[in-house]
Amino acid sequence: xxxxxxxxxxxxxxxxxxxxxxxxxxxxxxxxxxxxxxxxxxxxxxxxxxxxxxxxxxxxxxxxxxxxxxxxxxxxxxxxxxxxxxxxxxxxxxxxxxxxxxxxxxxxxxxxxxxxxxxxxxxxxxxxxxxxxxxxxxxxxxxxxxxxxxxxxxxxxxxxxxxxxxxxxxxxxxxxxxxxxxxxxxxxxxxxxxxxxxxxxxxxxxxxxxxxxxxxxxxxxxxxxxxxxxxxxxxxxxxxxxxxxxxxxxxxxxxxxxxxxxxxxxxxxxxxxxxxxxxxxxxxxxxxxxxxxxxxxxxxxxxxxxxxxxxxxxxxxxxxxxxxxxxxxxxxxxxxxxxxxxxxxxxxxxx
Numbered sequence: 001x002x003x004x005x006x007x008x009x010x011x012x013x014x015x016x017x018x019x020x021x022x023x024x025x026x027x028x029x030x031x032x033x034x035x036x037x038x039x040x041x042x043x044x045x046x047x048x049x050x051x052x053x054x055x056x057x058x059x060x061x062x063x064x065x066x067x068x069x070x071x072x073x074x075x076x077x078x079x080x081x082x083x084x085x086x087x088x089x090x091x092x093x094x095x096x097x098x099x100x101x102x103x104x105x106x107x108x109x110x111x112x113x114x115x116x117x118x119x120x121x122x123x124x125x126x127x128x129x130x131x132x133x134x135x136x137x138x139x140x141x142x143x144x145x146x147x148x149x150x151x152x153x154x155x156x157x158x159x160x161x162x163x164x165x166x167x168x169x170x171x172x173x174x175x176x177x178x179x180x181x182x183x184x185x186x187x188x189x190x191x192x193x194x195x196x197x198x199x200x201x202x203x204x205x206x207x208x209x210x211x212x213x214x215x216x217x218x219x220x221x222x223x224x225x226x227x228x229x230x231x232x233x234x235x236x237x238x239x240x241x242x243x244x245x246x247x248x249x250x251x252x253x254x255x256x257x258x259x260x261x262x263x264x265x266x267x268x269x270x271x272x273x274x275x276x277x278x279x280x281x282x283x284x285x286x287x288x289x290x291x292x293x294x295x296x297x298x299x300x301x302x303x304x305x306x307x308x309x310x311x312x313x314x315x316x317x318x319x320x321x322x323x324x325x326x327x328x329x330x331x332x333x334x335x336x337x338x339x340x341x342x343x344x345x346x347x348x349x350x351x
């Protein structure tokens with residue numbers, strides 16, 4: 001459906017998008033995830049025809065979009081602050097795009113009803129936009145993008161301006177909206193939860209380039225490099241020296257399959273380390289001291305000071321008396337590790 005090949009966008013001497021290759025299939029949701037300023041919004045604007053290409057091709061349904069004006073491209077684009085027209089009611093806002101396309105009046109009305117039903121706002125055509133809540137206004141803006149019946153729907157940080165409660169509400173509704181539309185979706189966000197929750201595939205971007213494109217579960221379990229791991233919130237990474245299929249680490253010697261010899265970085269996945277609650281079973285481990293206990297995402301965590309810094313591990317439910325200062329043994333599950341190439345991420349990188 002959508003094919004981007006070697007897409008490049010420059011602002012003078014600055015390279016905003018640097019050789020991006022990315023596809024979006026029919027009915028597929030692809031999230032472009034990355035820190036602010038990495039080029040993800042520029043990529044959407046290039047597809048919409050709002051930014052010229054320095055090089056590369058963008059093809060939609062087999063048609064090269066080069067030379068087509070923004071209004072000639074069968075795409076819908078919604079920005080984070082997609083301002084509604086205050087002098088028009090809900091129906092007037094949603095029907096604006098089809099009217100600009102010179103769609104007959106009766107069909108405009110039908111499209112407005114259809115789009116509002118998709119975002120769970122059926123029957124609100126005559127309401128003033130000033131009467132709507134923030135979440136309702138965002139849904140009207142989304143309906144406005146849907147009413148043009150795009151072949152590709154592009155959303156640029158659509159939940160970024162909402163408070164947490166409204167964001168979570170819409171996050172739960174969007175999968176049903178996307179399924180009802182059936183077109184391809186390109187969804188830009190800097191929020192890892194949004195990307196992993198909504199997307200069939202996630203494209204992680206940094207400094208104009210894609211570091212990895214993968215399904216959420218693959219991205220989480222096997223990030224391509226240290227930048228991807230850290231941007232997803234996985235910071236428990238240690239140095240390793242690999243030789244003959246064995247990695248020397250602060251946890252001890254750990255078998256690693258199909259790994260080249262030399263220095264590397266070992267990602268310790270969030271569920272890989274536990275507090276030992278029995279005798280030593282011979283697994284790799286690390287001695288440490290409890291610093292504090294904290295609560296996060298419906299579970300209790302222990303922060304343990306050990307070699308290579310502090311480690312966050314699930315607090316064992318059978319031993320609730322792990323107070324600050326208590327000595328503990330951390331055990332490592334070797335099957336829940338992932339070897340990364342030596343990092344090239346600068347110290348001041350936003351990840």
